[in-house]
Amino acid sequence: MRAVGIHGGRGNADALYIEDNVADPVATGDHIVVRIKAFGLNRMDIMQREDRYPYKLLPESGPILGVEFSGLVETLGPECKADFQVGHRVFGLAYGSAYAERIAVSERMLMHMPDDLDFEEAAGIPETFFTAIQAVHLVGDMQPGQSVLIHAGASGVGQAAIQVARQAGASVIFATAGTDAKCQLCRQLGADHAINYKDTSTPDFAEVVARETNGRGVDIIIDLVGQSYWHRNAASAAMEGKIVIVAAMSGSVIEGFDLRQLLNKRLSLLSTTLRTRDAAYQVRLRDVFVEQILPHLANKPALKENGRSLGVTVDEVFPWQRVGDAHKKMESNTNAGKLICVVDYGEV
Ligand SMILES: NC(=O)c1ccc[n+]([C@@H]2O[C@H](COP(=O)([O-])OP(=O)(O)OC[C@H]3O[C@@H](n4cnc5c(N)ncnc54)[C@H](OP(=O)(O)O)[C@@H]3O)[C@@H](O)[C@H]2O)c1
Incomplete structure (x- = not known):
């Protein structure tokens, strides 16, 4: 698959590029492989890009940036028990590796996308x-x-x-x-x-x-x-x-x-921090989110009429080839809301 790489392993925003021939993730255990449509940027991505984030201490984090994404279920691991099926629209939180075409995450960290949420918005919600x-x-x-x-x-x-x-x-x-x-x-x-x-x-x-x-x-x-x-x-x-x-x-x-x-x-x-929390704690947060916030995201248009919706403001969506520009915008503090990259599969 392709993923966002960093020339020389660390650097400024211009060091980011689309790398070919990255190993595909595998759906082992309760993990699900998701074909990523969009991923959200976070400030820790900048720190990790500059090699100032201790991601190596986190067992599930790898060198690929990115902790939140949306996409389609592609493969289910042998121990999956939840109601996810191939083709379902999902979004979720990960310990890393979301700046890529595919990611493998525990099914416990995935959520179904409400019908009226698009991939760009959904990718900016979990973190x-x-x-x-x-x-x-x-x-x-x-x-x-x-x-x-x-x-x-x-x-x-x-x-x-x-x-x-x-x-x-x-x-x-x-x-x-x-x-x-x-x-x-x-x-x-x-x-x-x-x-x-x-x-x-x-x-x-x-x-x-x-x-x-x-x-x-x-x-x-x-x-x-x-x-x-x-x-x-x-x-x-x-x-x-x-x-x-x-x-x-x-x-x-x-x-x-x-x-x-x-x-x-x-x-x-x-x-408090989020990324360093163990899976059980993150699942707890996911469950609170699913119970208290997700239903209101699903009803967004109705709530919007009352001037009160729950959701993220997407400041700008970039094709992932311009991920470096997205990082630069975050570094400039000019965004008011989420910066999102969409993965381009060259589809017509
Ligand atoms: N502990 C955790 O678990 C956790 C989880 C997620 C994120 N974070 C951290 O939370 C912070 C915000 O992340 P985000 O993704 O929400 O950021 P973001 O959307 O990029 O927004 C950051 C905004 O903070 C303001 N800001 C920056 N430097 C400032 C300063 N010196 N004084 C006052 N305001 C300043 C700027 O807006 P103004 O125009 O208003 O200045 C900037 O646009 C980051 O440091 C991130 O690493 C922590």
Whole structure:
């Protein structure tokens, strides 16, 4: 089969190319081989491309990038028991190897695609929604009526987190993003307050949270930014609030970190990752997704009429020959939602 390779094993976006004669995956055990139609980009793909991601420590990860995909069931392993059949439209999460024509994954990580979802949208859902579910539910343990602050609200993960928090009954959702258009998108997805953190003429997110909560603060902060937000996060958290660290896009070292910021409010500082989780944990996330989110994706047009749908915003779809351009767009921070590549089989 063909897959996306990296010239020299690591490099910049221009090092990505379509490699021929890559070994085909095999459907052993409960694994299913899926013929990939589309795959989603994630920031860890950039880190792995640059050889800064410890994927070699993950037993099921190989050198081929990519953790989410959509496609058609092609071959079933001898121990498969679920209701997947050859030709079914599926999407799922993998430990790696989704930038390819075919992938083998456990049937427990696959999901049937709702009829009204296209391959491009479906490919961008697993990583973002599973991450949001674990941040909001499994780690954050958000309860209905709690208030939430979500940073990088227009990122793939941020958008999913806004929707998952809304679905879970958040009383008020604050989000931050870097342009007015991204803030508008956050509001459309369910944020009550969206703060453009680059607009210095408007109040900062900590001021908005303090003003709108009468100084109480928020119960949960889902943070993808890290360093530059730490002090304002601590100021924005309510007594016994939780700060869930999902990423540290601005940096990871905090100048002037003072434990009293935690002690004074009895704050919980939590962190989480998805790809390093074992299969049982990921299956748990999949099951929460199938139960709570998937039915609403299936009803998307109806929900859209009410202005409230669950789903991903696809920022741009690239033919996979232009995967390097897709990486460059993600590196430029200009995408508002998922970047997707479609695999070209040369069909007419
Ligand atoms: N822990 C986990 O399990 C897990 C799982 C998935 C992803 N992640 C991580 O979560 C992060 C987001 O991933 P994604 O795929 O959702 O990203 P994405 O869709 O590419 O969006 C990232 C956005 O974050 C904002 N951003 C970047 N640097 C920033 C900074 N220094 N300060 C403030 N905002 C910044 C930018 O938007 P603005 O215009 O708003 O600045 C950028 O467009 C990545 O670091 C990724 O590795 C973690």
